[in-house]
Amino acid sequence: MKAMLLERLLQLITVVWGVGTLTFILMRSLPGDMAYRIAASRYGQDNVNSEAAALVREELQLDQSPWVAYWHWLTDLLQFKLGDSLVSGLPVMDSVQHMLGHSLLLALSGLMLSVLIAVPLGLLSAWRGNPLDSVLMGLSSAIRAMPVFVVGVLLLLFFALHWGLFPVAGFGTPAHLVLPALTLAISLAAVSNRVVRDSAKHTFQAAFYRFSRVKGLSEWQTFRQHGVRNIAVPVVAFFGIQLVSMIEGIVMIESLFSWPGIGHGLAHAIFARDIPVIQGSALVMGVLFVLLNTLVDIICLWIDPRGAKA
Amino acid sequence: MKVMPFYKRILFCSSILFGLLAVTACSGPTSSNTVSISAAFEFTSLDPSKNGYIFSRMQVVETLLDVNEKGLLIPALAKDWQVSEDARTWTFDLRDDVYFHDGTLMNAEAVVNSLLIAQTKHGALRNAPINSISAAGDSSVVISLSRPYTLLGAVLANYANGILSPAAYGNDEEVLALSGTGPYKVFQFAPPHKLVVEKFDDYWGKKASIPFASYLTGHRAESRVLQAKSGQADIVFGLDPASLPSLQRMDILTVSSNSIPRTIVLKLNSGHRFLNDVRARQALSLAIDRKGIAKGVLRIPGSEAEQILPASMSNWHLDNVTSETESEVGTPESLLSSLGWNKNANGMLEREGELFELTLITYADRPELTAVATAIQAQWQAIGVTTKVEITNSSAIAMGHQDGSLEVALIARNYGFIADPLGVMLSDFGSNGGGDWGAMNWNNSALSADLMTLEQTSDPVSYKEIAQRSAQILFNQRPMIPVSSYVQQTSVNNRIKGFRYDPFERSFYLNEMEFVKP
Numbered sequence: 001m002k003a004m005l006l007e008r009l010l011q012l013i014t015v016v017w018g019v020g021t022l023t024f025i026l027m028r029s030l031p032g033d034m035a036y037r038i039a040a041s042r043y044g045q046d047n048v049n050s051e052a053a054a055l056v057r058e059e060l061q062l063d064q065s066p067w068v069a070y071w072h073w074l075t076d077l078l079q080f081k082l083g084d085s086l087v088s089g090l091p092v093m094d095s096v097q098h099m100l101g102h103s104l105l106l107a108l109s110g111l112m113l114s115v116l117i118a119v120p121l122g123l124l125s126a127w128r129g130n131p132l133d134s135v136l137m138g139l140s141s142a143i144r145a146m147p148v149f150v151v152g153v154l155l156l157l158f159f160a161l162h163w164g165l166f167p168v169a170g171f172g173t174p175a176h177l178v179l180p181a182l183t184l185a186i187s188l189a190a191v192s193n194r195v196v197r198d199s200a201k202h203t204f205q206a207a208f209y210r211f212s213r214v215k216g217l218s219e220w221q222t223f224r225q226h227g228v229r230n231i232a233v234p235v236v237a238f239f240g241i242q243l244v245s246m247i248e249g250i251v252m253i254e255s256l257f258s259w260p261g262i263g264h265g266l267a268h269a270i271f272a273r274d275i276p277v278i279q280g281s282a283l284v285m286g287v288l289f290v291l292l293n294t295l296v297d298i299i300c301l302w303i304d305p306r307g308a309k310a
Numbered sequence: 311m312k313v314m315p316f317y318k319r320i321l322f323c324s325s326i327l328f329g330l331l332a333v334t335a336c337s338g339p340t341s342s343n344t345v346s347i348s349a350a351f352e353f354t355s356l357d358p359s360k361n362g363y364i365f366s367r368m369q370v371v372e373t374l375l376d377v378n379e380k381g382l383l384i385p386a387l388a389k390d391w392q393v394s395e396d397a398r399t400w401t402f403d404l405r406d407d408v409y410f411h412d413g414t415l416m417n418a419e420a421v422v423n424s425l426l427i428a429q430t431k432h433g434a435l436r437n438a439p440i441n442s443i444s445a446a447g448d449s450s451v452v453i454s455l456s457r458p459y460t461l462l463g464a465v466l467a468n469y470a471n472g473i474l475s476p477a478a479y480g481n482d483e484e485v486l487a488l489s490g491t492g493p494y495k496v497f498q499f500a501p502p503h504k505l506v507v508e509k510f511d512d513y514w515g516k517k518a519s520i521p522f523a524s525y526l527t528g529h530r531a532e533s534r535v536l537q538a539k540s541g542q543a544d545i546v547f548g549l550d551p552a553s554l555p556s557l558q559r560m561d562i563l564t565v566s567s568n569s570i571p572r573t574i575v576l577k578l579n580s581g582h583r584f585l586n587d588v589r590a591r592q593a594l595s596l597a598i599d600r601k602g603i604a605k606g607v608l609r610i611p612g613s614e615a616e617q618i619l620p621a622s623m624s625n626w627h628l629d630n631v632t633s634e635t636e637s638e639v640g641t642p643e644s645l646l647s648s649l650g651w652n653k654n655a656n657g658m659l660e661r662e663g664e665l666f667e668l669t670l671i672t673y674a675d676r677p678e679l680t681a682v683a684t685a686i687q688a689q690w691q692a693i694g695v696t697t698k699v700e701i702t703n704s705s706a707i708a709m710g711h712q713d714g715s716l717e718v719a720l721i722a723r724n725y726g727f728i729a730d731p732l733g734v735m736l737s738d739f740g741s742n743g744g745g746d747w748g749a750m751n752w753n754n755s756a757l758s759a760d761l762m763t764l765e766q767t768s769d770p771v772s773y774k775e776i777a778q779r780s781a782q783i784l785f786n787q788r789p790m791i792p793v794s795s796y797v798q799q800t801s802v803n804n805r806i807k808g809f810r811y812d813p814f815e816r817s818f819y820l821n822e823m824e825f826v827k828p
Contacts, residue, residue: 033709040705042360043432044351045675046724047470049708049737049746052432088354088501089484098500153532160540168537169348170504170526255529260503268352268502271703 008294012287019286020077021070023279027270028066034273035062041087041272060086073279082283083276087269092280095265100284102171103261106250109177110184111243117189119235122196126204136193143190152183152256169258180257184250188242195238196231203230233304240296339497339506339522345806345823348528348543352502356485359431362469367818368507368525369518370411371472371490374402374421374451375463377729377814381571381623383463387416387473387491388451397458397768402451409512410475411495412487418445424473425451425466427483433470434728438462458766464730469816493518493821503527509821518821531677538563538801545809545818549799551609551678563801567610568811571620571726572796574682576670577707577719580789581751584666585717591788593645596636597693598686604794607681615792618723618784622813623731625777631785642693651694659694667696672720673704682793683720708746716750722796723747726814732777736761739784749789757783 038060039052057063076083082092125133143151159179160168166178203209204227212222254264262281269277347368353361358371365371376386385391388402408416422445428435429443439456446452453462465471475489488496493515494507505525509518526543528534531550537543541562549557549565558565576594578585585591600614616633619626639645651659651666659666670687672679680701687697697718710716723738725731738748741758760780767773784790802809808823 032703032706036705036709037703039432040703041354044361044363045673045704045722046363046727047432048705050712051437053705053708055432085354088360089357090355090501156533156536160542161536164540168540168542169528169533170542172504256533258503258526258528258533260500265502 004297005294008290012290015286015290016077016283019282020073020279023282024066024070024073024275027273027275027278030273032273034275035060037271037273038086041268041274056086073276077283082280085269085277086274087272087277092276095277096262096280096284099260099262099265099281100288102259103250103254103263105177106180106184106253106259106261107243109181110188110250111239113181113185114188114192115239117185118193119196121189122193123200123231125193125197126200133197137197140190140193143186147252148183148187148250149252149256151186152179152253155179155183155186156256169256171259176257176259180250180253180259183253183257192235192238192242196235199231199234200227203227206230229303233300236299236303237296240292240299243292339508339524343520344506344522344524345520345544345820345825346524346526346542347545347547347818348526348534348537349547350528350531350534352527352529353505354501356488356499357431358472358474358485359428359433359470362472363815364505364525365488365490366469366472366816367812368505368523369492369494369817369820370488370496370507371469371474372492373467373469373471373473375467377464377467377816379813381726381729381731381814383467383729386467387421391463393768397460397766398455400453400455400462401446402453404449404451405514406449408491408514410478410489410491411510412475412477412489413512414475414477414489416473416475416491417448418451419448420476421445421451421473423476423479425453425471427479428471430483431470434461434465434468434733435471438465460765460768461728461730461733461736464728464733467729467816468727494523497522507820513821516821519824520820523818523820538803541803544803544806546801547798549801551799554609554799557801561804563803566800566802566809566811568798568800568813569620569622570796570798570813570815571623571731572722572724573615573618573620574679574720574722574793574796575618576686576791576793577711577716577721577747577750578752578789578791579714579717579750581714582668582717584668586751587649588787589639589645589649591791592636592639593642593693594690594695595788595791596640596645597642597689597695598791598793599689600633600793602689603682603685607685608678608794610794610797613794613797615795616785617781618790618792619725619731619781620795623725625774626731626735626781628778628781628785636785646693653694657694658696665696666694667698668717669698669700670718670720671700671702671706671710671716673706674701675704676722679720679722686720686793711744711746711750714751720793721747724815729814732761732764735780736765739780739789744789752787752789754783754787754789 033053035053035057039056040048042056043052084091085095121136125136156168156179159165166175170176209222209226212226250261251263251267253259254261266278266281269281353364355361358365362371372386374386374388376384378384387405387408389405391400391402393400404418404421410416422443425443439459441454441456443453472490474485478485478487478489480486493510493513495510497508498504498506503526507523509521528537534546534548535550535553538546538557539560554565557563578591580586604614605611616631617627621627646659650661654660670683672683674680683699687699690697707719707721725734727734737745739757740761744750744752757780760776764773764776767776798811800811805826806823807826810819812819
């Protein structure tokens with residue numbers, strides 16, 4: 001365990017440096033004048049002109065060499081500083097905290113809801129087999145094929161417009177969280193119920209599982225003692241990975257529901273060439289990725305200690 | 311001493327806690343005490359020079375002068391103003407008993423401080439020919455100019471020049487707290503999506519009746535429409551034209567359509583070898599089916615525009631121009647043929663082995679621009695011009711102008727950005743072959759001279775005469791081709807009364823709104 005944690009710590013340092021450096025290089029390589037992009041985001045479409053761009057260039061010293069800019073970023077990072085946004089002038093850490101807090105809240109709520117939907121449906125598919133299995137798999141394929149935006153609009157039409165149960169957009173109250181989290185959960189459950197179903201099917205057909213029935217255990221006892229842990233390992237690993245990709249990949253949901261998450265913030269920062277915000281967000285996501293992977297590994301190890309020997 | 315029994319103590323504490331919670335809940339914004347607004351634009355900063363438009367509209371920040379619906383200057387924080395005989399000194403008398411949101415009294419020094427800071431930032435004040443801004447006593451501000459400049463009043467009315475308390479600024483002149491003088495003060499600032507304001511009881515003018523107002527950025531037009539339909543948002547700006555029929559059928563809201571001084575125009579690079587002759591620009595203009603775009607694409611019949619400036623800006627609008635006027639010069643085919651362009655076997659225009667090909671850029675900030683761009687692409691295709699449409703960022707217009715790479719751009723130009731359109735006309739057509747958002751590689755010395763003269767003309771009759779002459783030059787020469795005027799579509803929930811729309815997009819007039827009593 002200690003060796004794994006040490007290995008992950010080294011991974012974390014590499015990821016922080018690597019993600020920050022790569023982001024810096026990629027953003028600097030994009031065509032177009034950064035000063036104009038930043039000026040457009042700062043002053044708005046009606047007020048962006050070459051004068052505004054010149055002002056931005058002078059204020060932010062955009063003419064300095066990339067090496068000097070990179071050195072400043074690196075020395076700031078060593079002091080745990082992420083700098084200030086080029087657009088708003090606010091500390092990147094504050095923006096990232098605000099956005100990441102909302103994204104984590106949405107992603108965790110969506111994940112929990114998706115577990116509640118996917119696990120029972122996946123187990124049911126594996127346990128009952130056809131025709132229910134085919135119906136549920138067909139349904140999950142149909143939902144997965146639908147853009148997440150369409151799922152969101154459908155939920156909005158029924159739950160917000162027709163029945164008036166939840167607000168259409170915004171944030172700040174638990175009611176605002178329900179529809180974006182449900183949209184995310186449905187979209188995620190459409191994939192994860194297949195993972196649960198495949199894992200459960202694999203376990204149900206395993207020799208050790210059949211043997212436990214032969215030796216006299218009831219169906220429930222077999223499931224509890226030999227099924228749960230074996231099914232759980234790939235499912236937990238899948239949910240762990242999904243959580244990270246969810247945090248960065250829910251731009252459409254955030255945009256539709258006016259949710260101030262990091263995916264949406266990152267997309268806007270890329271349009272605006274707000275390099276400190278992009279670097280800060282990418283860096284925090286990289287750290288999160290390593291931490292969540294470590295957490296998933298620890299949970300998997302706890303569920304199935306045989307993994308430690310491998 | 312008699313001790314209260316345990317269960318009574320629990321009950322007592324719980325009721326106090328419950329009471330406190332109830333008071334807290336009641337004192338904050340709820341749907342019953344808040345007018346909620348949804349629009350497309352985000353905000354990131356407290357600085358009026360950057361996002362002042364949102365703070366001006368939410369009535370947090372005010373300027374020395376205001377603008378009425380006709381674009382005329384009216385008193386605001388200055389109760390009146392005088393211009394010296396040589397038109398180089400403007401004196402503003404400040405209103406008495408105006409308080410900032412931090413409780414301090416507004417005086418001349420505070421106004422001078424705000425204006426001096428605004429002068430160092432991006433905005434029209436930076437370019438005004440100002441020698442000095444100084445306080446004359448406690449209640450007067452004097453601005454002296456290096457030359458007569460009739461635009462000063464309109465420039466001072468721009469949101470970037472909002473007056474803030476001296477305590478609002480940090481050491482580096484960054485805005486740390488938005489202590490303005492408006493009828494609402496900031497309650498919650500959660501960029502880039504949410505701003506909640508609370509009524510300010512010490513406001514000098516008409517006090518607000520609705521305790522709170524909230525602004526939520528709704529990026530997607532569909533989402534904004536649903537907010538209007540569900541009643542979550544009381545006022546929704548920038549409605550998608552396709553949704554108007556269904557919204558108009560709803561009992562809970564009213565749809566309001568208002569013309570604004572913003573025009574969809576094509577910015578042409580008149581230095582381009584295909585566009586340097588006025589006949590080519592006229593042919594491209596004639597090939598556009600403006601009525602079709604207004605009706606079929608924008609779904610606002612009657613919004614087609616033959617001239618850059620709308621009829622509401624009467625000084626700059628030619629009354630004798632109709633949709634037929636331009637066709638007097640010929641047809642697109644005849645004009646292009648006179649320039650040596652002939653259709654090849656594929657039906658596309660060709661001259662000396664070269665195809666008539668243009669790249670048109672536009673930006674996605676305003677979704678209607680993309681639709682209009684593709685409509686123009688199809689209409690130009692019909693006369694044999696191949697057009698490649700590229701969707702980019704609004705900054706690409708200014709950048710393309712500067713580096714000379716721009717060929718054609720479709721833009722939504724706000725001619726009311728400075729209340730007097732002369733401000734935008736000067737920057738777009740004033741000199742040096744045009745401005746970032748105006749003409750490109752096109753220079754007309756008569757127009758430049760006229761615009762410079764207007765800067766110093768205060769007589770309304772002479773002003774109109776010169777402005778009309780300028781408008782005629784722009785119509786004849788087509789350095790920019792107008793396509794359509796803007797009509798702002800707004801839904802207002804019927805629980806709100808007192809809504810009115812500001813064509814200059816300076817204020818939501820929240821302090822004039824009331825909830826309809828059930």
